[in-house]
Amino acid sequence: MTKKRKNKIIKMCPECHSTKFQKDIRHQETYCTKCGLVILAPLTSGIIYPGYMYVDITKKI
Numbered sequence: 001m002t003k004k005r006k007n008k009i010i011k012m013c014p015e016c017h018s019t020k021f022q023k024d025i026r027h028q029e030t031y032c033t034k035c036g037l038v039i040l041a042p043l044t045s046g047i048i049y050p051g052y053m054y055v056d057i058t059k060k061i
């Protein structure tokens with residue numbers, strides 16, 4: 001395999017596919033600014049969050 005291609009990976013909200021996120025310093029949560037879905041939160045919260053949706057946009061250009 002000699003493919004040398006730079007993959008462009010972007011982070012998206014799994015719910016609304018927005019790429020804008022806001023970090024809540026107080027709660028240490030990262031959430032989507034569009035739909036408000038919590039993407040990441042500290043493990044101590046005991047809740048498993050969906051996390052970012054990683055999308056490879058390399059081919060779409």
Ligand SMILES: [Zn+2]
Pocket residue numbers: 013014015016017018032033034035036037
């Ligand atoms: Zn969203």
